[in-house]
Amino acid sequence: xxxxxxxxxxxxxxxxxxxxxxxxxxxxxxxxxxxxxxxxxxxxxxxxxxxxxxxxxxxxxxxxxxxxxxxxxxxxxxxxxxxxxxxxxxxxxxxxxxxxxxxxxxxxxxxxx
Amino acid sequence: xxxxxxxxxxxxxxxxxxxxxxxxxxxxxxxxxxxxxxxxxxxxxxxxxxxxxxxxxxxxxxxxxxxxxxxxxxxxxxxxxxxxxxxxxxxxxxxxxxxxxxxxxxxxxxxxxxxxxxxxxxxxxxxxxxxxxxxxxxxxxxxxxxxxxxxxxxxxxxxxxxxxxxxxxxxxxxxxxxxxxxxxxxxxxxxxxxxxxxxxxxxxxxxxxxxxxxxxxxxxxxxxxxxxxxxxxxxxxxxxxxxxxxxxxxxxxxxxxxxxxxxxx
Numbered sequence: 001x002x003x004x005x006x007x008x009x010x011x012x013x014x015x016x017x018x019x020x021x022x023x024x025x026x027x028x029x030x031x032x033x034x035x036x037x038x039x040x041x042x043x044x045x046x047x048x049x050x051x052x053x054x055x056x057x058x059x060x061x062x063x064x065x066x067x068x069x070x071x072x073x074x075x076x077x078x079x080x081x082x083x084x085x086x087x088x089x090x091x092x093x094x095x096x097x098x099x100x101x102x103x104x105x106x107x108x109x110x111x112x113x
Numbered sequence: 114x115x116x117x118x119x120x121x122x123x124x125x126x127x128x129x130x131x132x133x134x135x136x137x138x139x140x141x142x143x144x145x146x147x148x149x150x151x152x153x154x155x156x157x158x159x160x161x162x163x164x165x166x167x168x169x170x171x172x173x174x175x176x177x178x179x180x181x182x183x184x185x186x187x188x189x190x191x192x193x194x195x196x197x198x199x200x201x202x203x204x205x206x207x208x209x210x211x212x213x214x215x216x217x218x219x220x221x222x223x224x225x226x227x228x229x230x231x232x233x234x235x236x237x238x239x240x241x242x243x244x245x246x247x248x249x250x251x252x253x254x255x256x257x258x259x260x261x262x263x264x265x266x267x268x269x270x271x272x273x274x275x276x277x278x279x280x281x282x283x284x285x286x287x288x289x290x291x292x293x294x295x296x297x298x299x300x301x302x303x304x305x306x307x308x309x310x311x312x313x314x315x316x317x318x319x320x321x322x323x324x325x326x327x328x329x330x331x332x333x334x335x336x337x338x339x340x341x342x343x344x345x346x347x348x349x350x351x352x353x354x355x356x357x358x359x360x361x362x363x364x365x366x367x368x369x370x371x372x373x374x375x376x377x378x
Contacts, residue, residue: 046317050176057246060239064331067321067346068312070179071242073168079176081314086321096243098116 023047027061029072030054032097043087043107052077059101063092066105083107117260118267119337120243124236125265126341128156129272131232134294135225137279138201141287145222152226156233163234164241177313184309186231187302191360193224194299198292199367205288206371292368300360301344307356308346321348 023042027049028035041047053059053072061080062069072078085107094101136149163170170178200217244257279287279294310316326347329336339345346353 044320046314048314058242060243064336064347065326067308067348070312071167071171071239073171073242074246076168076171077176078171078179079314081312084318084320095116095120096246 025049027051027103028054029059029094029101032059032094032100034092034094034101034103037103039103039105041083041085041105041107042110044084044110046081046083047085049080049082050077051080057096059097060095061092062095063090063105065090066092068092069095114256114260114263117243117257118264121240121261121264122268123264123337123341124240125268126271126338128229128232128236129268130275130342131298132229133272133276133279134291134298135197135228137276137287138197138291139221139225140280141284142201142204144218144225148222148225149229152229153233155226155230156237159230159234160237160241163238164245167238167242174313177315180309180313181315183235184306184313186235187306187309190228190231191299191302191306193228194295194302195360195364196224197221197228198295198299198364199371202288202292202368202371205284296361296364296368297343299364300357301342303360304346304349304353304357305344307353308344311350311352316352318350318352321350322354324348 023045025039025041025047027039029051032055039049051061051070051072053074053076056074058071058073060069060071061078066082066085068080068082070078070080082105085105087107087109090105090107092103092105132149138144139146139148167179170182172178174181200221204217240261244261279290282290307316311318324347329339329345329347331337331340331345331347336345336347349357
């Protein structure tokens with residue numbers, strides 16, 4: 001692969017990272033509970049969720065419906081990109097404490113109020 | 114306790130199935146037999162180091178360090194698995210004998226060690242991180258330990274069962290079965306890598322193409338086992354489906370070409 005080909009392909013690699021208007025949401029984990037436990041997000045567009053684990057122990061943010069899993073160490077934050085999602089409800093849970101750490105993301109069409 | 118059983122079972126099962134497939138291949142072909150010990154040792158050391166540096170690594174790449182490292186490791190595993198499949202099929206089909214020159218044996222041994230060391234590093238680190246929270250929860254610590262033993266034991270049993278079933282097959286059926294399994298596992302590994310890059314925001318994606326939750330839900334036992342072995346996704350995106358088809362197609366096509374001028378029926 002010569003230099004020209006690499007330069008041609010570079011924009012495709014970078015499109016994933018340069019996204020100035022990503023919808024940004026925040027989740028907190030405290031005492032093995034998610035706050036808020038429901039996030040309402042726009043459907044059809046990628047969203048960025050910053051998850052802050054305020055507990056001292058690690059938690060794994062996981063969702064089968066969203067196809068996402070990420071370990072967040074105690075007293076740290078993590079970033080997860082989700083979507084674009086079709087309108088609907090997508091449950092998520094903390095795999096290390098699934099009895100209590102539960103929540104859902106509700107994706108609504110952009111034109112709905 | 115059930116939560117712990119499932120968590121540990123899933124982590125152990127991925128590695129156990131890979132070990133069983135590779136061990137069958139290497140024992141039947143009489144490659145270097147002691148690679149597994151080296152791989153397990155390297156994997157345990159890797160898992161300890163990865164778990165220790167987990168918090169730090171997670172901050173790399175703008176908070177997506179975990180996804181990038183896991184994704185790259187899975188890509189490497191996928192390439193190594195492809196080499197295992199193609200090299201062993203080449204020697205079986207085209208040359209009708211195990212390799213006697215050092216280069217293919219060296220490649221097969223090295224890639225097997227890399228596959229298992231990286232798989233054990235990733236799964237082992239997650240298990241270590243999971244248990245690192247145990248000291249703060251004395252009430253649950255006993256059930257977590259017992260759950261881990263049960264889950265780990267179940268995963269190992271399934272791995273041993275898979276090895277036993279494959280090992281006693283006649284060589285011709287073994288190569289066919291092993292090839293199919295390796296294609297499916299490798300395609301799954303590449304799809305899982307793609308998903309990590311999507312999660313990190315490195316690959317833009319679209320809405321999922323379909324949803325087979327009604328047939329096999331990912332939260333069901335069957336769904337979780339299929340996820341652990343073949344990276345089953347009930348609602349895959351276009352990019353994941355493309356990577357799966359491309360990997361399976363390339364490997365299947367290569368095996369077909371190798372077999373076309375086969376010296377073994």
